[in-house]
Amino acid sequence: MSEPIITFNKVNKWYGNNYHVLRDIDLTVTKGERIVICGPSGSGKSTLIRCINRLEEHQQGNLTVDGVELTDDVKAIDDVRKKVGMVFQQFNLFPHLTVLENLTLSPMWVGKMPKKEAEEKAMEQLKRVRIAEQASKYPLQLSGGQQQRVAIARALCLKPKIMLFDEPTSALDPEMIKEVLDVMIEMANQGITMICVTHEMGFAKAVADRVIFMDQGQIVEQNTPHEFFNNPQSERSKDFLSKILGH
Amino acid sequence: MSATTFEPIAARPAPVKTEGLVAWIRSNLFGDWKTTVGTLLVAAVLLKVLPPFLQWALFNAVWTAKFELCNAEGAGACWGVVSEKFRIIIFGRYPFEEQWRPLISTLLLCALLAGSCMRSFWKAWLVPLWIAVLAFFFVVMYGGVLGLSRVETDRWGGLPLTILLASLSMAMAFPIALLIALGRRSKLPAIKTFCTIYVELIRGVPLISVLFMASFMFPLLMPQGFNIDVLVRVLAGITLFAAAYMAEVIRGGLQAVPKGQIEAAATLGLSYWQTQRKIVLPQALAMVVPGIMNNFISTFKDTSLVTIVSLYELTGAMSLALNSDADWRPFKIEGYLFIALIYFGFCFAMSRYSLWIEKQVNKSKLR
Numbered sequence: 001m002s003e004p005i006i007t008f009n010k011v012n013k014w015y016g017n018n019y020h021v022l023r024d025i026d027l028t029v030t031k032g033e034r035i036v037i038c039g040p041s042g043s044g045k046s047t048l049i050r051c052i053n054r055l056e057e058h059q060q061g062n063l064t065v066d067g068v069e070l071t072d073d074v075k076a077i078d079d080v081r082k083k084v085g086m087v088f089q090q091f092n093l094f095p096h097l098t099v100l101e102n103l104t105l106s107p108m109w110v111g112k113m114p115k116k117e118a119e120e121k122a123m124e125q126l127k128r129v130r131i132a133e134q135a136s137k138y139p140l141q142l143s144g145g146q147q148q149r150v151a152i153a154r155a156l157c158l159k160p161k162i163m164l165f166d167e168p169t170s171a172l173d174p175e176m177i178k179e180v181l182d183v184m185i186e187m188a189n190q191g192i193t194m195i196c197v198t199h200e201m202g203f204a205k206a207v208a209d210r211v212i213f214m215d216q217g218q219i220v221e222q223n224t225p226h227e228f229f230n231n232p233q234s235e236r237s238k239d240f241l242s243k244i245l246g247h
Numbered sequence: 248m249s250a251t252t253f254e255p256i257a258a259r260p261a262p263v264k265t266e267g268l269v270a271w272i273r274s275n276l277f278g279d280w281k282t283t284v285g286t287l288l289v290a291a292v293l294l295k296v297l298p299p300f301l302q303w304a305l306f307n308a309v310w311t312a313k314f315e316l317c318n319a320e321g322a323g324a325c326w327g328v329v330s331e332k333f334r335i336i337i338f339g340r341y342p343f344e345e346q347w348r349p350l351i352s353t354l355l356l357c358a359l360l361a362g363s364c365m366r367s368f369w370k371a372w373l374v375p376l377w378i379a380v381l382a383f384f385f386v387v388m389y390g391g392v393l394g395l396s397r398v399e400t401d402r403w404g405g406l407p408l409t410i411l412l413a414s415l416s417m418a419m420a421f422p423i424a425l426l427i428a429l430g431r432r433s434k435l436p437a438i439k440t441f442c443t444i445y446v447e448l449i450r451g452v453p454l455i456s457v458l459f460m461a462s463f464m465f466p467l468l469m470p471q472g473f474n475i476d477v478l479v480r481v482l483a484g485i486t487l488f489a490a491a492y493m494a495e496v497i498r499g500g501l502q503a504v505p506k507g508q509i510e511a512a513a514t515l516g517l518s519y520w521q522t523q524r525k526i527v528l529p530q531a532l533a534m535v536v537p538g539i540m541n542n543f544i545s546t547f548k549d550t551s552l553v554t555i556v557s558l559y560e561l562t563g564a565m566s567l568a569l570n571s572d573a574d575w576r577p578f579k580i581e582g583y584l585f586i587a588l589i590y591f592g593f594c595f596a597m598s599r600y601s602l603w604i605e606k607q608v609n610k611s612k613l614r
Binding site for chain 2: 096154
């Protein structure tokens with residue numbers, strides 16, 4: 001077994017005083033692993049992956065990312081964020097910057113890279129997601145699928161070891177889902193560690209090493225996609241699968 | 248059933264609007280009976296009000312600076328008052344023979360103000376240029392060196408004083424307002440409380456009382472022999488006052504920036520200040536351009552309140568000019584109309600400029 005890159009050890013989180021959103025999460029992700037997390041809404045999937053780059057903080061347990069334990073220590077958080085890229089459901093591109101500026105912002109300001117070099121690297125990433133010809137446009141001038149591919153390219157500019165996807169295709173028109181998934185599948189084949197919250201079961205079957213099913217803040221079941229889809233162990237996952245695959 | 252082929256329809260230009268004056272009048276002024284009634288009512292009011300006003304302001308007006316003519320039976324507006332008192336209205340109590348000094352320093356300041364509005368001036372050298380021009384302004388106005396006689400700040404007045412107070416207080420209030428607005432959203436309780444108290448305290452009192460305190464109370468609290476020039480104190484008062492209002496306008500903009508933008512910046516490793524500078528403020532400020540310009544315009548006009556602490560800016564200088572001369576005192580309306588025109592010129596220019604800025608900052612939203 002290869003070495004672990006993310007470990008959750010009895011992680012708990014509450015929103016406010018009463019909403020127990022993550023309950024005793026134990027999870028180890030190994031380097032290069034591709035994980036799909038699914039489950040009903042409100043089950044804590046997004047919160048789980050947002051803990052990994054500290055967009056949310058956990059209150060109990062230990063969470064270690066690439067050897068760095070996440071605490072209130074700002075330096076540790078910065079350290080982790082440099083290694084973790086994230087793609088959001090709503091893209092979150094910066095609307096006042098062009099596509100190219102969206103990509104070069106962090107390399108230039110955080111990485112102190114000269115402008116010319118940052119732009120060259122950015123164009124490489126844009127080519128990778130097949131959108132180089134839109135570099136000088138503003139995000140709102142692009143379609144949803146194009147925007148999401150730009151968002152992926154922006155995250156890749158930081159050369160992350162881990163990529164987090166938070167429902168990357170849920171806000172897209174059906175015709176655009178494929179172009180985003182194609183880019184993600186390509187990435188998956190290049191050995192980056194990926195954790196993806198999604199309901200695209202086709203994607204899960206095609207690339208995931210492991211599917212994690214969550215409900216009510218707990219990990220209910222985890223298995224290979226083949227086993228999970230064909231032979232779910234718990235009643236809850238059977239019920240969930242029958243609903244999302246049932247039509 | 249055979250499959251039909253999909254044939255896209257070529258895009259056509261939008262239909263041309265019907266042009267022409269008659270068509271415009273018909274549809275906009277006499278569209279239906281309600282608009283027709285409205286048009287007729289407005290026309291009636293104009294017919295009633297406009298001729299007497301024009302009669303007074305133009306046809307019967309006295310253009311020469313002779314108050315005897317103005318007092319004659321049937322005389323209209325007495326515009327001669329403007330040419331007679333022009334120098335005092337514009338320059339206040341500044342010594343008469345020395346008025347070339349405020350003239351050139353104000354022209355220079357205005358040129359820089361106008362220049363600063365243009366994109367090609369937004370370079371790093373603009374800051375030292377501002378410092379240089381302001382230094383020039385103060386040296387030439389205050390004198391005491393280079394063979395210039397000394398003119399104390401309490402004798403500065405008229406339009407130069409209005410422009411100086413307005414431009415300096417706006418320029419200083421803006422960065423203060425930015426910090427206060429950010430501070431009110433800070434996670435650090437001390438900073439947040441301080442900024443909230445500042446805004447609430449300043450907004451809770453009228454500008455007049457701030458000026459009064461700056462002018463009369465402040466010196467009492469200072470140790471003997473320690474004194475700050477009244478102009479500086481008043482300038483600080485207006486600045487702090489304007490900043491409190493502007494901070495709230497900016498805070499409104501900050502709140503309108505989606506949380507996802509800040510999260511995306513965080514995942515890209517940007518620090519707090521980088522996030523504010525590169526992501527949040529550009530979007531927040533773009534949304535509140537009209538509100539900020541509102542603040543600027545009202546600050547410009549609020550400078551007229553410094554009269555109460557005996558600084559005679561444009562409005563004060565006008566009253567001073569006419570009050571001190573019994574012959575011309577009856578023609579204050581004409582005087583006020585004249586300075587109203589000056590205020591309007593500046594404010595209108597500011598509001599047109601704000602429209603241009605809005606266009607610039609919203610370029611990314613164009614299709």
